[in-house]
Amino acid sequence: MQRSERHETIIRYLRRNHGTTLQALCSETGAARRTVLRDIASLRDQGFIIQSEVGRGGGVRLDPSSVQTTARLAVPEVFALLITVAAQRATQPIPFSDLADSALAKIERALPTDKLRDLRAFLECLYIGELPAGQDISQLGPIDPTLLPVFEAGFLNQTPIGFDYRDAKGHVTSRTVEPQAMLILPPLWYIVAWDPARDGFRHFRMDRIDAPAVCDGPRFRRRHVPFNRNVQSYTGLVPQPAVQTD
Amino acid sequence: MQRSERHETIIRYLRRNHGTTLQALCSETGAARRTVLRDIASLRDQGFIIQSEVGRGGGVRLDPSSVQTTARLAVPEVFALLITVAAQRATQPIPFSDLADSALAKIERALPTDKLRDLRAFLECLYIGELPAGQDISQLGPIDPTLLPVFEAGFLNQTPIGFDYRDAKGHVTSRTVEPQAMLILPPLWYIVAWDPARDGFRHFRMDRIDAPAVCDGPRFRRRHVPFNRNVQSYTGLVPQPAVQTD
DNA sequence: CCTAAAGGTGCCAAAATATGGCACCTTTTA
DNA sequence: TAAAAGGTGCCATATTTTGGCACCTTTAGG
Known part of the structure; x- marks a missing residue:
């Protein structure tokens, strides 16, 4: 097996198996343990976040947020x-x-x-959970396609975003908030933001948001968002016992 | 200079200069002419369209429509x-x-x-429909991962493919067929092929196909597959991206 | 016609890189 | 304590790449 093929095989295998051992990777690739170790070092050099756990029950794991793309994709x-x-x-x-x-x-x-x-x-900043039983989703509407880029810009640059928000009764208010997280309770998508005017976190259903835009305003700081037990972070869906420091 | 670096240098140089000579590329990369020639052959294998002109005033040129794919996807x-x-x-x-x-x-x-x-x-060649009500899917098994590449090769090159087929009773027969279409009736996937031995179209459930392989055999011609009303072609369902003109 | 400027291929010795085995280390668990 | 894990360095061997050479074909200019 060629080296580049082997690298692809390793990444593919790690992506499909949340935790695995070097021994399994050796079987998968047909290469020696020493070679697989080098491959992993090389893949780390290429930017893949591969965490490892020493000792019994240990192994290696690809950080789920290890992704790359072509330069032209946003x-x-x-x-x-x-x-x-x-x-x-x-x-x-x-x-x-x-x-x-x-x-x-x-x-x-x-x-x-x-x-x-x-x-x-x-x-x-992405969190996933389950919708509480009985939640009314009868008026689920479309989501403004510009919302995600606006959220992204505000979140990454730590600048406030503004939008018009329709509550369950159709009453519209104008909001300027600090985007802190996204929450998916299928089929509902929420923006979780710190609302300075109310001095607290608010959940905004994405399908009730109109005219999203990045605002001028002071940079805000990121906050830890308190969620209940049923909500997990996207990157934390697999428990990570050991964090590798590069 | 490392090999991959050299490849990038060559491509970058070719983009900036519409026509150039091997001699110039040797100077640019610091490598021998023989090596640069190999690099160009390798880049061609990777999908870059590099045209060349022999003789006085000749040289090499990167086809402007040859867009660099940093991610080389099959x-x-x-x-x-x-x-x-x-x-x-x-x-x-x-x-x-x-x-x-x-x-x-x-x-x-x-x-x-x-x-x-x-x-x-x-x-x-991809068609999508709905499974008729009452169809038995209780014995749905895994699909051989080599099947899609085999189907692709056979379909694109118009060469027959062979496989072992298990019918609903578990009876295995060996088939050599001309792949004409794929049909998805979620959750079932089918290969639709012309079976010369039976002089007709046959639908084969992918999860009942074993040992798929491309066969030696005469090139076949593609046929229009008759489907009933509930089946639509994929390209009829999904708008295609605008084709980039050179 | 000849010569020079071009791209191109095959071959082989030398150089560079990759591999696998081994020894040894550390950590964790039963 | 032993076994199951990830990890490093080293070295002989295997594999791949490089550069030089010979030879080929094509084109343009003298």
């Missing part, structure tokens, strides 16, 4: 691809999804460092 | 991404799927011309 675009593939795998897996993973791995390798950093930060 | 990989996004849209649409579409459009445009042609042909 971060929200890659984000949308990632979410789509992950959602599809969670609901009704498509045959040959390993090929989609392989494509994502290759896109991953081509991401410039600054965009990779942005995407990683973006994925870290 | 056609089945792009296919898998496309299908994933389309399937997700059909079941439970993700917000911002327009962004995923946009990303895919950019990826498609970044494909070399021959691969783009292959992908288009591939997508044109």
Whole structure:
């Protein structure tokens, strides 16, 4: 097996298996342990975040936010691809999804460092949970397509965003808030923001947001968003016992 | 200078200079002429269209339509991404799927011309419908991951493919057929092929196919596959990205 | 016609790089 | 304590790449 093939195989395997051992990777690639170790070092040099755990029950794991793309793809675009593939795998897996993973791995390798950093930060503010039973979703509307880029810009640059918000009764208010997180309770998508006017966190349903725009205003600081037990971060869906320091 | 660095230098130089000579590339890279020649051959293998002129006043030139694909995706990989996004849209649409579409459009445009042609042909043989009510899917098994590349090779090159087929009773027969289309009736995937031995079209469930392989045999011609009303072609369902003109 | 300027291929020795095995280290768990 | 893990350095061997050479073809100019 060629070296570049082997690298792709390793990434693909790590992506599909949340935790694995070097021994498994040796079997998968047909290479010696020493070679696989070198491959992993090389992949780390290329920017893949591969965490490891020493000792019994240990192994290696690819950080789920390890993604790259072609330089011409915008971060929200890659984000949308990632979410789509992950959602599809969670609901009704498509045959040959390993090929989609392989494509994502290759896109991953081509991401410039600054965009990779942005995407990683973006994925870290994404939370997923389940909608409480009985929640009314009868008036679920479309989401303004400019909302995600606006959120991204505000979040990454730490500048406030503004929008008109319609509550359940259709009453519209104008808001200027500090975007802190995104929350998906399928099929509802929320923006979680710090509202300075109310001195607290607010959840805004994305389908009730109109005319989103980045605002001039002082840079805000990021805050830890308190969620209840049923909500997990996208990057924390797999427990990470050891954080590798590069 | 490392090999990969040299490749980037060559491409960059060719982009900036519409016509150049090997001698100039040798100076630019510091490598021997023989090495630069190999590099060019290698770049051609990677999909760059590098034209050359022999003789006085000759040289090499990068075809302007030869867009550099920093992520070199295989056609089945792009296919898998496309299908994933389309399937997700059909079941439970993700917000911002327009962004995923946009990303895919950019990826498609970044494909070399021959691969783009292959992908288009591939997508044109894909059909989607709904499973008739009451169809038994209780024995749905896994699909051999080599099947899609085998189908692709057979379909694009118009050469027969062979496989072992298990029918509903588990009876295995060996088949050699002409692949004509793929049919998705979620969650079942079918290969639709012309079976010369039976002088007709046959539908083969992908999860009942084993040991797929491309066969030696005469090139076959493509046929129009008759489907009933509930089946639509993929390209009729999904708007295609605008084709970039040279 | 000849010569020079071009791209191109095959071959081989030398150089460079990758691989695998080994020894040894550290950490974690049963 | 032993086994299961990831990890590093080193070295002989294997593999790949490079550069030089010979030879080929094509084109343009003298």
